[in-house]
Amino acid sequence: MHSKKLLLFSSSSILILLLVFSSISVLMAEDAVPKTDGSPAVHIVYTEKPEGEDPEAYHIRTLASVLGSDEAAREALVYSYKTAASGFSAKLTPEQVSRIASQPGVLQVVPSRTLQLHSRGNLH
DSSP states (O other), X not given: OHHHHHHHHHHHHHHHHHHHHHHHHHHTHHHHSOOSSSOOEEEEEEEOOOSSSOHHHHHHHHHHHHHSSHHHHHHHEEEEEOXXXXXXXXXXXXXXXXXXXXXXXXXXXXXXXXXOOOOSSOOO
């Protein structure tokens, strides 16, 4: 019985997390469209989980190393992921994407994309 509750909790947590990520993507849809003119677009930056440091502070520090200041990093930061994954989404130019991808602790940088879910009628 205890393992069933744990499984339900884990599934519920994952579903809630997916809904949050989806909502953020929808809200940022116009910024998420890949741009070819060199202007900033939203990217998701996956990082190692920081040890002994607040995740958001680590994300700001990582961004600031490329953007030049904490203020610029806070302006570019869209969201800081702290629970299921470690990383953040931020508005970055193509040059900044290249530079941040080579920073220590950065695992991957990907463009944010908005996906449209399609269903065939009622979910009930």
